[in-house]
Each structure stands twice: as structure tokens, then as C-alpha cells.
Amino acid sequence: VSTERYDLVLVDHELWELECAGLAREAELAVRRQRKALVGERREALRYDRIAETVERQVRTMVQKGFVEVLETSVADLSSTVRHDHSWVKDETRLPFSVPAAADHIRRGGTVVVLCDPFAPGETARVAGPGAPIPPQEVDRVTDEDGRPLRGGRARRALWERQLVAARERDGAVVVPTAVSNTILTAGLRRHAGLDGRPATVARVMYRDGSEGPPLRLGAVELGDRVPEQWPLLRFAMMSMRHNEIDPDVDGAWFRNRLLSRSTTEGQTDELAYELSLRRLDRLLDGGPVAIELHQTGLQAAVMGFYRAVADVLFDRPGAFAVRPKLHVPGRDQAVDATPWGLTS
């Protein structure tokens, strides 16, 4: 491979203020907005991309015209301890390269702009270090007592159950909710979320696209099936504008479809669903205990995010609310009741 070369361009204060400072401020605002944006939202990040590119092009023009001094460095000198956010640096402690002349320039009020040339001639570190080939996955198979492979729903249930059981054995075991049906996923989570006399564990949640959601707490919450009748009942569809036939039966939608259906990894969708659910639960519980009837139709990452939030809030505030899942299964007219996340009797 060719090597990456970085040019440190020393831009004087006046020139910077005249040509780039306004753009840089806009870019910095975009970054601040991005940091406050929802998980997986990239609009402000892409705006930052465009503005930063414009700043760098202005500086390249300065270089071509000979208005600025350029110091060459190489990727080997790149600091691994400084976070490399903007390509312009006005604080010498944030310089990604330890070059005294650049630090002096900043101390004199100047700005250092780092420009990358990804194709400078030469040999850098290999694309990959030495390692072992990634092995193919093992087949997922569950059998009955006689060793015959299970099929259909029994197999799907057993596969999910096997992951959860393993996750209750030790911390850090991986569960993969991708492609587990709504019914099986919800039932499995409910079965293993409650106290069972063993220490609580924390599972890693991995998705098949390679992404990872927030960790999942299991066996930590005191759970029963009772939903007090005197509590106000709030009925929600899990997702807006997805199954409009549910609309007459609910008071609102828990998630906005637009937020959860963007092109993000499943792990990010899970994290977003989790954060939104924490916020909504927090606000709902301000008014006292409530019972939530949740009409679910699918989307594993959203289901995971929601019930992770339920478990976490119930862990902090035991008995503060209850959830009664209503599962909408294709081919059935009526929703199916699943085990409530309620109080012990």
C-alpha cells in the first residue's frame, strides 16, 4: 500500500480569520449539534463533512499560491492519544503531531491545518496484521431428547432459549436477537429478566450485521404477572405508521417509525430505542405508577431496546410500573397476550 502523508499548514491569524474562521465556526456548531443528535443520525455529521472539506480546500489553495508555510509529517508520527477531531488546530495540546514549529505557530496565535495525502509513495504498515483466518460460523441446531433436530417454532424458541440460558450462566455471553420472532423474543426476555435466585448477569447483544447494542441485564428485576387494575392504563403501538390496523386500539405510538427506520446498524437502532424508552418512561412515571399495554408487531432491535429500558427502570424503581405485552401475529385477527412485566402478588 502507499503511505499516508500529513502536511501541517501554518495559517496566520489574519488569513485564517479572513478565509476560514467563519466556516470553521459553522463546522464546530455542526459538531455540537451532531453530539446532541439521536443515535445513528448523521445529518449534522455530513454537514460537518462538507464544511470541513471546504475549509481544507481553501487551505490547499493557500498552499498552491504560496501564502502559507507547510511542514511535512508522516502517519508514523501521528499521536494515538489525542482525539483527531477537526483538521484545524488552535490549541497546541490538541496537535496530532509533535512538531515544535507547529506548536510555536499556535502560540503566536496562528492556526495549524492538517491535510492528508492518502497516496504518498512508500510502504506503510500492512492493511492487516498477522492473524488467524476468521472461521466459518457453526450451524445452529437444536435437538429433542432423542437427538432429532427440532423444526419450526420449537426450534426457533429453543435456539433463543439456549442463548439466554448461556447468558444467565456468566457475564459477557453473547445473545443475537436478529431474526428471532417477536413472540419468541419477548417471551424469552421476560422469562430471564426476573430474579431466579442466582446472581444477576449482563449479556452482550450482538446483531448479525456486526453491530452491538447496549448490554442487557438479566435476572436482576423482581417481576410478577400482576398488573394492578387501579393504575391508569396507557395503550401504545410499538411503532407509528407501521400497522395502522392497530390504531383504533391504542392511545399512541411508543416509537416514531421515522426515527427507528433510518439506515443505521441494528445495534444503533437498539441503542436509540433504549434511550427513547428511558426518556419516555422517566416522563410517564412522574405522574405515578402506570400500566402500559404495548401492541408489538416486530422489529427485534426496537423490542430489545424497549425491554432493556423496562428492566433497567424496574431495577432502579421496583414496582413503579407494569407492562402488558400484546403480540400481533401474522395470520391472526386478535392480538395475543404475553406474560406481563408486573408485580409479584
Place this chain on the structure above:
Amino acid sequence: MSTASSGGDNSPDAADAPPNSVVLAERLGLVLPDPLATFLDDPPAEPALSELLYRVVAPFTEPPSLPWAFALLQQAAQRPPLELVPVAPVDDRSIACVVSGRMGRSLPADYGAVVRWHLDDIPARAQRALLDVDLSSYLETYTTEVITRRQGLESFGERVAEYDAARGGKTPRAHEPRPIRKACQNVIIGQGNWHHDGAFNGLNVTDWQTCQVPHVAAHEGNRGLLASTLAEAFRAGGTMEVRFDEHLEGRVPASLRQYGRVLGCEPGRRDERAITPDEARELMLEVTPMNEGLREVLHELFERGSLAPERACYLLLAGTWKPIELEFLLRTSPRAISMLSGGADPLDRMARQAELATGRAAVALGMLHARLSLPLATEDDTDEKVAVVEDARRELAWHIDGRAATVRFEAPTLAPQGTPWNGPRCESALVVAPRSHPARSDFELVESLSGDGPAALVIPADAACPAELERAVMRCPDRINALDRVVESRLTAARVGRA
């Protein structure tokens, strides 16, 4: 020669006549493989094949008589070698032949194999393509296909009707049945129906059927359908196991096993009803189109554990990155693996700057490759009244120098109508260095390369370039922002492409 049907010679002398295989071998001076000799002396009794398999049967001037088949073979536009013995029609315009030996000569490397001989004038590379490794295996597949063909077509027709009724044209989700057809020039060459099955966390294939047609290379239907099957197995997020429990044949279909034998990795060895994840990986590497340069660099990355083969193959099959773009990324950038996983955080500007610059160069390179691959214009084109939509792109060879990040294109006639994007005049070779922000050292590089032939920098339409150096650049039609949008869409596709 004795005949094998009731219409043949039943005289007492016939019982004493030497076997057909012996007569044929002597008359034509051939060394016949054992399965072929058995086939000639005792053809399969399957009634469904009685009108298809060539054998010694009267009348000798009509199909399925072997002499008639020999005569037909001799009429082919390209003269077949003498060692080919016809055994069955592949389709209307090609014949399956067993490769024999010639007496007094050493045996050919593909002795005993079944190959395809086209009767029409076709490109030499497609003639004598391997159909199966031996006659016994070929006949087993042939028989299964003939017997199950109609039932398979009917079954698939029902799946399509169910799909149309249930989905109303909407793209099915991974766990819903998805019937697909593959066609080339309006002729169906493969069809399949599958869905992701959570019961084993893999792909459940209920229909899988292919055929050979005269205008398509041997096994291309199998290759195309298998590529789609494996890509779907990856996209759906399972273990890459592909099961055929509900298939008409109750196991990995015969045509697919035959194609696997030709590739040297027959599926169904460990489990006759399934392609296991390791078999799937092996097959995916074979069916994904890529040049040798890319294959070499990918294998190096697989060996080092940097990249899973199925992910790289999926990115190519899904068209996320074209082969030339992917090879350029892998050979020139230490950030390639990050880019294939979706790229760096945009707020990490140092990494993002490098990735965008690399990605832009790769995209512009892909555009140039597509432009150079356009078919040569002919005089007939000027009289064309009706637009013909035909993939007539030319195959260009390329070589990527990873250290200099340059690409050398080669073809007998590279750009007869002039190099695109105002590039330097070239005959059979052109070296380009794709850059989004050319530096002084890049111009020096091109100048040094120009000594050995035409060379140029490929830059975006709005990239800055000193006027006196403009003659050394080829400006791609897209501006930097447009290239960035393409790069971002590909990074996104790499990040969320899998269910």
C-alpha cells in the same frame, strides 16, 4: 454394431456381434473411458431418457441415434476434436460429449470428463466447457433434471402465484418466501424460492432449478442463481447454512451438486440436504466474479483474519464496490478494512479525510473503468434506428501498483475514439493515478510514468490544478461533493447491508 432398441437388428448374428463400444473404439481409433463403454453397451433404461440419450439405435439418420449425433457434431461451425463422443443434447444448439483418448497418443487432461460442444460459431473460450467430471455423475444429474423438470416448474409457478397474491409487489422481508427468476435475453436460466428460517438460523430453499441455454456459457445459470442464494444467506444474517429439506429432490439439487463438482467443491458432502457454512464460503469465493489480482489480495486478507470471505464477496455481489474499486482500496490504503465495515466516525476528521480521499479516488477509477469498457463503436451504430440494450462491455485488464497508487489499463485497442475525459492519446495501455487533491508529487509521479507510455492524473471535475499542468490530468465528470455522496452511500451500504 448391435442396436439397442426394438427397432434394431434382432437376428441371431447380433448376439455374437462385438459390443458397440469395441466397434466404435476400433472404427474411430479411440480409447473410451469405462463409463462411456458401459453407457454404449448398456444404455440407461430410464424411459424419460429414451428419446434423449444418443446410442446405437436404428434408424441411424435420425435422433437419438449415435451416428446421427456424430454427423450433427461434424456440422458444427467449429470443427470438434475427434476424441469427443456425443452422449446427449445439452440444449437445442449444443451437445454433451465425453472426452476419450486417441489410440497411440497420450490421454488428454480432461479424459473421461463431459464437455459441451456448441454447434454455432461462439467465442473460443466458451467452447468445450466442462459440464461434469465424469459420465456417470453427468447421467445421474441429467436423469434427475429431466424427471423433475415439469414438477419443478409447476411448483415454482405456484410459489409465484402465492407471492403475487400475498405481497402485492412489495419486496419480501428476509423471513418471507422470495421467488426469483434469472434470465438472459428473455430466456429464463434459473429460478429459486427461499426465505430465512429461524429454526436453524439459515436459508431455507424450497425451489432451485436451472438450465443450460445456447447463448449462455456453461453453468452460468447455476453460477448466477447460486451467487444470489449465497448473497441472500449472508444478507439475511444467518449462519450461511443453506438447507434444501423442502426441495423437490429432498437434498441439494443435482444441478447444483454438478456445478460444485465442476468447481471442485461439491456441496452436500457433510449433509446431503444442506450447504454447510464452510461449503457456502468455499462456493461463494468461486461464484463471485473477480479478477486474479483481487482474488490474490483478498486471500491474503482472509489468511490474516482481517476480513471474512463472505463479507468481501457480498460487497462485490451486491455492487457496493466494483472489483477494480475494491482492489484499489485494498492495495493502496491501510484504511480499507475500516471502509469495508462502514468507515470511521465522520467527526474523527483525520481518519475521515483520508477515507474520503481514498474513496473518491476509487469511485473515479470505477467510472473511468466503466467508460473505457464501453463497446467499440461500429459503422452499423450510426444507422441504428432502435436502441439495443445489450451488455457488450469489453473486458479490460488492469494492474494496480499499491506503492504508487496507480492503475495500468491494458486492452488491444484501449480508446480508439480518443481517451475519455481529455486524457492522453493511447493505443493499448494507459496508466492513471486517481487523486482528489493532486499534490506536486503526484504531477511528478505522472511525469516520470509518462516516459513509459501515456499516463495521467484522474481528478474530480472541480479539483484545483495549476493551469500549466492541466494537460497531465483527466477530469472525471463528477465534482468532489458528488463523489463524496457516492462514497458515503457505499460506506452506509457496507455498514447496514446485512439484516
